[in-house]
Amino acid sequence: MSDQKFTAECIPVELGGVTAYTFAMPVKDLVHIYYVAVRGRDDEEGAVQRPLNTRRIQSIKDYILEGNTFFNSFILNWTDASNKVVVKNNKISFSLVSAAAQAIDGQHRLAGLEDAMEDDSSVGGRVVIVTLCIGLTTKHAATIFLNINTEQRPVPKSLLFDLFGETGNDPNHAINRARDIANQLNDEPKSPLYNLIKFPGAPRGAGKIELSTFVTALKKGFEPDGEFPKRKLKSLDHQATVVSNYFSAIKNAYVTDKTWASSSQNPFFKAAGFNGAIDFLLDKLIFKCAERGSFSVQAITEILGLSSRELLRWEDLQGQDGKTARKNVYQYLEKGMSRVIDSKDAYAF
Structure with a gap:
């Protein structure tokens, strides 16, 4: 799969000094390129995530297999320096390389999608929204992570x-x-x-x-x-x-x-x-x-x-x-x- 290229129309935007690109992507391609860098465990720039919660993953998997999807974007940080991301004429292109992008937001949803694909391969064909940053420092990654997890409040379920x-x-x-x-x-x-x-x-x-x-x-x-x-x-x-x-x-x-x-x-x-x-x-x-x-x-x-x-x-x-x-x-x-x-x-x- 590393020889395959992914290309899609994208929307570039600069937020707080960080350039990000938003586009639609099939689940099977997304789960192939992402990985999780856990703070305190992985010694690399951008490592801000917490360890995965298996109970939460199971709950998300069940949610997906019931036919539900996600309308909020998955935020990734491209870290593979040997495979460049090319953006030209509002189109983004990159190689589908395994573990090329850190998950900044959505790690449990991604793990849930992976598990759901094992039970139902059609899940891989679903399309989700991705927001990709390139080469974020730990400081920038932490700023995004904290913004999502401390400043935003979930909507009451009821x-x-x-x-x-x-x-x-x-x-x-x-x-x-x-x-x-x-x-x-x-x-x-x-x-x-x-x-x-x-x-x-x-x-x-x-x-x-x-x-x-x-x-x-x-x-x-x-x-x-x-x-x-x-x-x-x-x-x-x-x-x-x-x-x-x-x-x-x-x-x-x-x-x-x-x-x-x-x-x-x-x-x-x-x-x-x-x-x-x-x-x-x-x-x-x-x-x-x-x-x-x-x-x-x-x-x-x-x-x-x-x-x-x-x-x-x-x-x-x-x-x-x-x-x-x-x-x-x-x-x-x-x-x-x-x-x-x-x-x-x-x-x-």
Whole structure:
């Protein structure tokens, strides 16, 4: 294959002092010319990659074999000095030499394509987009790598539902939506749960509420017959805002009492307390807010009425099993609604 030449029309562009050429290329040719240079292992210019994750490769392979493709480009760095890349009249040409170009972005996708080709040779005939740089230094390669992996953020998986109006019977939609909201509330500095959700691999002491607790508690609310879609709260923004406003209303009362940040006093940082709070949100509060026509922090604050009564603390629940503590948190929050009803002197008929 090294005697074969590849030629294609290309689009040259200069970005940050680096010239790159973008063109379409068959998968079988692309997987032949690429290789991975791992930082700390390979002593060569442009070695910026991390070791391959085999689980991720398998997932990508399955994705490809289901008939899916990639619309974002594969970024390569041509390093074979003995075989020159020729660009003339907006056409790029080079020899199909094995291991001639480092993968700067897309190494797992490339490995997934290779594995998929072994099961289905037709994958090799598919066309993908390639962006090729030539002779990048490690500094330039690292700049591109860091730009892709630190400055760009993935689109929330569950946003596909908002874009296309259906989940395609995806059984994981509710889980994805709950996780996306966890990400959003944990990363937003103005969120009441900012840096309070503990993600897998987080440093010791980081976060208070386990991600698994958050997702498990909320996911039923996002299912087709869940409380959110039932009340026509279908978009990611609306759903995240409801959860955020709810915990903002709770947080405001505890901040005033100076106990919100206390792991030993705040009952909502514990699994039982958080679950009880979400049970109340899904069973009672969303309906009540929909009835009022408002999911604002003020409306939720008025319903909860926490400022006018003694706050629940974890010490009030200690010694109780998880199920009992969860129920007591639910009942504590429910008392606010009872107070609103009791305060009515008369109804309009």
